[in-house]
Amino acid sequence: MSTPVESAPDTTAQDAHWWRQAAVYQIYPRSFSDSNGDGLGDLKGITSKVQYLKDLGVDAVWLSPFYPSALADGGYDVDDYRNVDPRLGTLEDFDEMAAALHAVGIKVIVDIVPNHTSNRHAWFQEALASPKGSAARRRYIFRDGLGENGELPPNEWTSIFGGPAWERVTEPDGTPGQWYFHLFAKEQPDLDWDNPEVHEDFLRTLRFWSDRGADGFRVDVAHALKKDMDAEVESLELLHRADLFRNGEHPLWDRDEVHTIYAEWRRLFNEYNPPRTAVAEAWVHADRRARYASPEGLGQAFNFDLLKADFDAEQFRTIISKNLAEAAATGASSTWVFSNHDVVRHATRYGLPKGSGREEGAGADGKDWLLEGGDPAQVDAERGLRRAKAATLLMLALPGSAYLYQGEELGLQEVGQIADEDRQDPTFFRNKGVEVGRDGCRVPLPWEPQGSSFGFGSNGSHLPQPAWFADYAVSVQAADAGSTLSFYRRALKLRHELQAAEALGWQDSVDDEVLHFVRPGGWHVVANFGTAPVVLPEGEVLLASAEVEGGKLPGEATAWVRVTG
Numbered sequence: 250m251s252t253p254v255e256s257a258p259d260t261t262a263q264d265a266h267w268w269r270q271a272a273v274y275q276i277y278p279r280s281f282s283d284s285n286g287d288g289l290g291d292l293k294g295i296t297s298k299v300q301y302l303k304d305l306g307v308d309a310v311w312l313s314p315f316y317p318s319a320l321a322d323g324g325y326d327v328d329d330y331r332n333v334d335p336r337l338g339t340l341e342d343f344d345e346m347a348a349a350l351h352a353v354g355i356k357v358i359v360d361i362v363p364n365h366t367s368n369r370h371a372w373f374q375e376a377l378a379s380p381k382g383s384a385a386r387r388r389y390i391f392r393d394g395l396g397e398n399g400e401l402p403p404n405e406w407t408s409i410f411g412g413p414a415w416e417r418v419t420e421p422d423g424t425p426g427q428w429y430f431h432l433f434a435k436e437q438p439d440l441d442w443d444n445p446e447v448h449e450d451f452l453r454t455l456r457f458w459s460d461r462g463a464d465g466f467r468v469d470v471a472h473a474l475k476k477d478m479d480a481e482v483e484s485l486e487l488l489h490r491a492d493l494f495r496n497g498e499h500p501l502w503d504r505d506e507v508h509t510i511y512a513e514w515r516r517l518f519n520e521y522n523p524p525r526t527a528v529a530e531a532w533v534h535a536d537r538r539a540r541y542a543s544p545e546g547l548g549q550a551f552n553f554d555l556l557k558a559d560f561d562a563e564q565f566r567t568i569i570s571k572n573l574a575e576a577a578a579t580g581a582s583s584t585w586v587f588s589n590h591d592v593v594r595h596a597t598r599y600g601l602p603k604g605s606g607r608e609e610g611a612g613a614d615g616k617d618w619l620l621e622g623g624d625p626a627q628v629d630a631e632r633g634l635r636r637a638k639a640a641t642l643l644m645l646a647l648p649g650s651a652y653l654y655q656g657e658e659l660g661l662q663e664v665g666q667i668a669d670e671d672r673q674d675p676t677f678f679r680n681k682g683v684e685v686g687r688d689g690c691r692v693p694l695p696w697e698p699q700g701s702s703f704g705f706g707s708n709g710s711h712l713p714q715p716a717w718f719a720d721y722a723v724s725v726q727a728a729d730a731g732s733t734l735s736f737y738r739r740a741l742k743l744r745h746e747l748q749a750a751e752a753l754g755w756q757d758s759v760d761d762e763v764l765h766f767v768r769p770g771g772w773h774v775v776a777n778f779g780t781a782p783v784v785l786p787e788g789e790v791l792l793a794s795a796e797v798e799g800g801k802l803p804g805e806a807t808a809w810v811r812v813t814g
């Protein structure tokens with residue numbers, strides 16, 4: 250017996266709700282397109298690819314940070330929130346890019362990094378030059394050290410990127426002084442969100458970009474802003490496990506009071522027409538995600554459940570049902586994501602051998618494989634891509650917004666092998682032997698099959714591209730109807746035509762390894778997680794991630810079928 254279609258109001262027609270069903274494409278600006286041949290992608294490079302984005306069929310782009318930065322953490326160490334890194338362009342370039350994107354109907358989401366500034370930010374420089382207890386220091390988390398001469402850190406807390414979470418400063422008079430707290434790299438001092446000045450400054454930043462045409466914001470580590478620095482921690486192992494806590498009382502993560510900040514932001518967003526949107530990056534317990542996505546808060550939160558799951562029908566079904574029910578109860582819309590700039594690309598994760606993180610590749614996070622040398626020969630790239638396309642086609646059929654990461658539309662694999670001297674990610678340097686870092690998914694895109702940087706720019710690329718990138722080049726794939734790029738283009742186009750309402754009804758399926766649901770208009774979605782072919786419902790096959798023969802869908806594939814009558 251099939252369950253009835255779960256209905257929610259049709260909001261797609263209203264511009265204020267554009268984000269509810271949007272396909273959002275994440276651009277990592279330094280690695281997208283380089284217009285001036287300095288090896289770094291830039292804003293003009295993005296503007297030059299607006300037609301590409303339009304042809305791809307995305308509704309919005311989210312830009313990872315493009316602000317002035319020493320790149321201690323890929324730009325998540327921001328020197329100045331209301332400016333553009335001169336290597337990436339100017340504010341005028343931003344305006345031009347936003348206008349060009351808007352002209353073709355693509356919205357612009359910018360990344361806001363409120364947990365920490367960079368150590369080069371004017372505020373932090375002022376704090377270093379100011380005495381203990383000064384107003385300038387109170388914007389950050391400065392403490393006296395322990396030990397006879399304050400030579401020991403205030404506590405034993407560790408940074409997410411490895412090593413201590415405290416760094417000692419030299420006082421203006423040259424003596425060893427206080428310590429400041431940094432949840433991430435030491436170049437990323439944490440702000441003190443108990444300080445009203447910090448609130449005011451971020452409101453100013455949000456207004457600045459909203460006035461300049463930003464349609465929304467992605468909020469970096471949204472769950473970390475409020476902290477109880479005096480709390481006792483039961484065990485250091487639990488210090489970074491926000492996902493295990495449900496009571497809002499962890500000293501560093503997901504504290505209940507963080508939502509007062511987002512209520513304040515929401516009031517500002519709603520002053521605009523249409524209201525500005527926001528999506529929280531909050532790696533919290535799944536039961537607490539809805540708080541970030543509330544209409545009185547940010548409105549949406551990333552849901553990383555599918556990203557973390559195995560390629561497994563039951564896991565997918567449970568995650569999808571739970572998240573849709575939650576969204577319906579809270580009035581938010583779900584988000585779905587498989588890849589971003591922090592994780593191994595899903596076409597690679599799904600092709601990893603057993604024992605590379607989790608069972609049977611699938612949801613394996615790939616960290617072990619990277620640590621062991623990231624040998625591409627160990628990856629079943631064909632299978633990885635087959636599963637990735639199946640998973641993506643399933644995701645694009647779900648109600649809610651789909652977040653795509655640059656390069657996944659090319660079926661791009663992770664670059665596992667990067668020489669140590671070429672690596673940039675602080676997790677590699679701070680956590681040697683434990684992590685290799687995230688550079689492998691940040692290698693600049695191949696636009697052409699030849700050239701010094703495969704068409705990324707005219708003069709090399711800041712992270713080396715392997716020779717096999719030629720096979721994934723945009724120009725090659727654009728000319729091939731059977732390519733991954735053509736598949737994404739068709740899927741995104743059809744998604745627009747088909748996605749009329751936020752409703753989904755599960756259908757019984759004959760096989761445990763098969764998921765089957767129907768969307769309004771008789772749009773059936775069948776995803777085969779097993780390896781044996783399955784019979785599809787009778788109707789018009791709109792799109793399939795692998796060739797359908799004799800009405801049968803092969804293993805590890807998804808099909809969209811329109812059933813009429």
Ligand code: NOJ
Nearest residue numbers: 322325362433469470591
């Ligand atoms: C999350 C971002 O996605 C990641 O790239 C960054 O390193 C941390 N936040 C710190 O800002």
